[in-house]
Amino acid sequence: MLRVAGVALGLLGLASCAAPPPKDPDALAEYKEANDRYEKLNRKAFGLTMWANKYTLRPVAKAYIWAVPRPLRNSFGSLYQTMNEPVVFFNDVGAGKPRRAGDAFVRWCINMTAGLGGLIDVANYAGYKHHDNDGGLTLATWGVPSGPYLFLPALGPSSFRDGLGYGLDVGLSPWNYVPRGYGLLTFNWAYNIMGTINGMATNVDALDQVMKDSLDPYATIRSAYQQQRKAMAEAIKNDHRATVPDWYHTR
Amino acid sequence: MQSSIPRRHALALLAATSAAMPVASAWAVDAGAQARSFVTMFGNKLVAIVNSDIALEKKKQDILPLLGQYVDVDAIGRYCLGRYWRTATPEQQDRYLKLFHQVLVNAITDKIGDYRGVTFVVGSSAPSGDDTAVSTVINRPGQPGADTQWIISTASGSPKVVDVVGEGASLRLTQRGDYTSFIARNGGNLDGLLRALDKQIANHH
Numbered sequence: 001m002l003r004v005a006g007v008a009l010g011l012l013g014l015a016s017c018a019a020p021p022p023k024d025p026d027a028l029a030e031y032k033e034a035n036d037r038y039e040k041l042n043r044k045a046f047g048l049t050m051w052a053n054k055y056t057l058r059p060v061a062k063a064y065i066w067a068v069p070r071p072l073r074n075s076f077g078s079l080y081q082t083m084n085e086p087v088v089f090f091n092d093v094g095a096g097k098p099r100r101a102g103d104a105f106v107r108w109c110i111n112m113t114a115g116l117g118g119l120i121d122v123a124n125y126a127g128y129k130h131h132d133n134d135g136g137l138t139l140a141t142w143g144v145p146s147g148p149y150l151f152l153p154a155l156g157p158s159s160f161r162d163g164l165g166y167g168l169d170v171g172l173s174p175w176n177y178v179p180r181g182y183g184l185l186t187f188n189w190a191y192n193i194m195g196t197i198n199g200m201a202t203n204v205d206a207l208d209q210v211m212k213d214s215l216d217p218y219a220t221i222r223s224a225y226q227q228q229r230k231a232m233a234e235a236i237k238n239d240h241r242a243t244v245p246d247w248y249h250t251r
Numbered sequence: 252m253q254s255s256i257p258r259r260h261a262l263a264l265l266a267a268t269s270a271a272m273p274v275a276s277a278w279a280v281d282a283g284a285q286a287r288s289f290v291t292m293f294g295n296k297l298v299a300i301v302n303s304d305i306a307l308e309k310k311k312q313d314i315l316p317l318l319g320q321y322v323d324v325d326a327i328g329r330y331c332l333g334r335y336w337r338t339a340t341p342e343q344q345d346r347y348l349k350l351f352h353q354v355l356v357n358a359i360t361d362k363i364g365d366y367r368g369v370t371f372v373v374g375s376s377a378p379s380g381d382d383t384a385v386s387t388v389i390n391r392p393g394q395p396g397a398d399t400q401w402i403i404s405t406a407s408g409s410p411k412v413v414d415v416v417g418e419g420a421s422l423r424l425t426q427r428g429d430y431t432s433f434i435a436r437n438g439g440n441l442d443g444l445l446r447a448l449d450k451q452i453a454n455h456h
Contacts, residue, residue: 026334030431070393213358215433215447223428224420231419 061200082118099241135165140233157225
């Protein structure tokens with residue numbers, strides 16, 4: 001919850017320090033495409049995050065890749081994904097996509113039982129492929145504009161809408177409603193730390209490559225993130241899975 | 252009330268449209284099919300090299316002519332420079348394209364080693380502006396399939412790749428974000444970019 005408060009406070013504080021847009025029409029078009037009114041502040045957050053990452057998370061992720069073989073890493077990844085399935089489910093419902101929500105629900109049920117709590121992605125083999133959804137995307141399907149781009153310290157690329165969506169997701173995760181106790185506390189810490197390290201391990205090569213190959217890694221990540229979020233929101237809008245299972249039609 | 256288009260003109264217009272319609276749709280189907288078969292052909296050639304047992308250095312050598320033939324590197328380079336292409340001098344444009352060729356070749360050949368045992372499935376095609384987008388799924392052992400779109404342009408006379416869209420992000424648009432931001436932050440001077448590219452190529456190994 002502290003993270004949510006931090007994000008919300010940051011969003012409020014930002015509104016007061018935007019840079020004025022350029023006059024030249026070509027430069028203005030570029031400025032609009034970048035959608036980055038708080039570039040100065042964002043770049044600071046980016047620099048700080050990348051510096052911290054270099055000395056903390058990155059070496060840990062590298063060691064994790066070295067120590068843990070790929071099949072096991074994939075297992076941890078699918079465990080993390082399964083535990084997040086309720087958030088995907090609620091967002092699918094929110095986006096008005098019942099069939100997607102149904103798929104997320106079935107994935108949760110299969111993987112929590114036959115998949116040993118998510119360690120094996122059995123649902124995938126049963127034809128229920130994983131799909132992503134989060135609060136930012138749900139808001140996007142409601143027509144909420146992304147608002148200016150944000151780079152949140154430690155959390156990474158985001159936007160006003162996606163930052164708000166992140167807060168919603170924390171609220172939607174059932175793990176935050178289970179009665180507090182030592183077991184849950186341990187689980188939550190282990191879950192979040194493992195998820196963070198595993199996520200970094202999956203992306204560390206791509207991130208290294210961006211940092212090495214880009215002349216302006218900040219701008220590269222900004223562009224790729226905004227394109228990707230737009231494409232993801234479009235994909236959800238255009239997802240017209242049948243609202244009844246396939247077997248219903250064939251009978 | 253008098254119609255703004257006289258009836259016989261309207262009829263002629265209708266006739267003309269209905270005559271043009273099948274032609275237009277036939278052309279669209281044709282462009283889509285052509286782009287799909289192009290991606291299949293190009294992809295098969297790439298995969299054959301990437302999956303073969305020859306040494307990595309030899310693979311890099313073998314891939315170069317394919318890139319020259321089937322990728323419109325000049326068009327991608329011009330796109331990546333954005334508004335700065337128009338304000339560049341012919342000498343700067345020339346030098347930039349030469350450097351860009353090398354940067355792109357390095358970026359592609361660097362990745363070859365990561366793609367052992369790769370397979371791909373060609374999906375549907377759809378118009379994308381003046382070009383055609385062909386969807387593919389690239390599968391690597393032990394990793395989830397990557398949705399990748401290939402943007403095929405025939406502007407140069409024959410079908411060529413002008414962009415690759417991976418998981419929703421266009422490679423050339425992202426690259427343009429990188430270059431234009433770099434130039435803007437270096438006083439809007441293209442020479443700064445040329446020096447940086449020079450350095451990037453020199454540091455590549």
